[in-house]
Each structure stands twice: as C-alpha cells, then as structure tokens.
Amino acid sequence: MTAAGQHPRRLDDGEMATWLPVIRFVQLLPQVLDRTLKEEVGLNHARYAILVTLAGQGEGTVTMTELARIAGLSRSRLSHALDSLEERGWVERTSCSSDKRTLSATLTAEGREMLRTAAPVHVEQVRELVLDPLTAEERAQLEAILSKLLPGVTAAL
Template sequence: MSGVSGDDAGEVPRWLDEDEMAAWLPLIRVVQELPQAIDRRLREEAGITHTYYAMLANLAAAPDRRLTMGELARLTTTSPSRLTHAVAVLEERGWVTKRSCPSDRRSQYAVLTDEGRALLERIAPGHVAQVRELVFDRLTRAQVHALADVAAALVAPADVLGAG
C-alpha cells in the first residue's frame, strides 16, 4: 500500500469486525443525515442553522442569558472565528448582543436578547417535535439510556476527537 511510512510498514491494519461495521455504517448515516434534516427545518422555520440554534439555546440556559465567547465556542464546538461570524449574524438580527467583560478586558460576553428568547420560544416546540420524531420516538426507554451512555463515552474524549 502506498503512503505507508517506515514505522507503519510492518503493522497489520486492525480492521473493523462484523459487529463494529454493523454499528459504524449506520452511525455514519446518522452523523451525516440528522444534522442536515434538522438544519433544513430550522432554515425553513427561522432562517437559521442548527449551530445558530444551539448558540441561542445555550445562551438561554446560561445564568443571565450570557456566556463568554470562549465558553459559547466550547459548548457549541465552534471555532473562535466561526463563532465571531455567527454572533455577528445573530447580532444583526437582534437576537444576541456582545458586551465587554468587566473583570477581563480580553473577554466578551454573548448575551441573548429578549427578541432572541422570543425566537427560541417560537421555534423550540417544532425543533423538539422533530428531534422526537427523528430520534426518541424510534427508541425504547432502554435504548434511550444506552444512547446516552454511548454518546457520553464518545464525547468524553472531546480533546482527542478535536485533535484529528
């Protein structure tokens, strides 16, 4: 096989077994198709992506409806530059404002406005209904618990996943 370095030349690839492939292939479809379906509906209803919705929802759940830009980026797994652009778009629409952090001049807060909260209150029921339809209505209670365990196990090494 070309492209194999000298260190890896003697190693035999550890292929996925039948059970792992049976889990992996459907997971790939879910990872690709679920965000697309959610994005499509949110774009139709509110003209936003799921990433923007996640930003607004995280702000709504935060104390005083505000988070530092760094914390919001971490919670939404968004790069700082992408977050800056997204918050600018959300600001233009009147759903978020930025405020300086009084204790750290280098930090800024993203703050959910009343208009942003009203938007969430309007679109959240449809979003939750879609999530139920696409995910939770298809699972037993035991599968929901298993999904929570699997998701937690996969998210736990977030630094590893992000390292590529």
C-alpha cells in the same frame, strides 16, 4: 503504519456494521435539523444551538471561549454566527469589565422570543427522528453509550 510496517488493523465485518450507521446518522441528522429550522423559522441549527446555549445561562453572559466549547464550534465559525445573530438583535456581545479583550455574549429579549418560536419545531423533530422510535430502555442505553463516548471526542477537539 504500525511499528512492524503493517497497516493498522482494519474494522472487521461486525465493527463495520456498527460504524457505518453511526457515520450516516451523525452526517444526516444535522442536515435534516438544519433544513427544517431554516424552512420553518429562518434559523440554521448552529445558530439555534447558540441561542439554546445562551438561554441555558439564564440572565448571565458567556465568554466566547466557553460558548465555542459548549456549542462545539470553532472560534471563527462562532464569531461569524454571532455576527449574524447580533445583526438580527438576538444576541449582544460585550467586553468583560475586568479584561476588555475578553468578549461575552448574552441572549436578548428578541433572541428569547426567537427561541420560543424555534424550540417547538426543533423538539418535534428531535422526538420524531431520535426519541420516539426508541423505547425508554433504548433511550437510556443510547444516553449511556453517548455519555461514554463523548469525553473522548470532546478531549480530541
């Protein structure tokens, strides 16, 4: 309720026409990516995102806090996913040498190999579902729009 006791402003028809496809897309895309990765390589999308994030760090390690932030996962969801990845030999967790309470994760050689297997499946689907239907100009517009919106969403986490 607003100060005047009225309901917050509702979305008008034009705003709703913009908003509904956004909701549908952000709900469906992860499900489709997840299903395909599971079917093709036995890896869900959240775990794939963790492997990609770790691979992007080169040979370095990433703290759990930083990994959760980059991958967009809660600490508990990240911990559960890392348990699974560690059991498969794809990730190794270690304590920080200066602070034993701080855990870090590193991608193993086996994890890099899994990523080499999964990446083509993921890339093909990203191109098919997101990039190929758009012109180069539309891709640039999408990048600009999302770059403008992401900071607000990230800050709200």
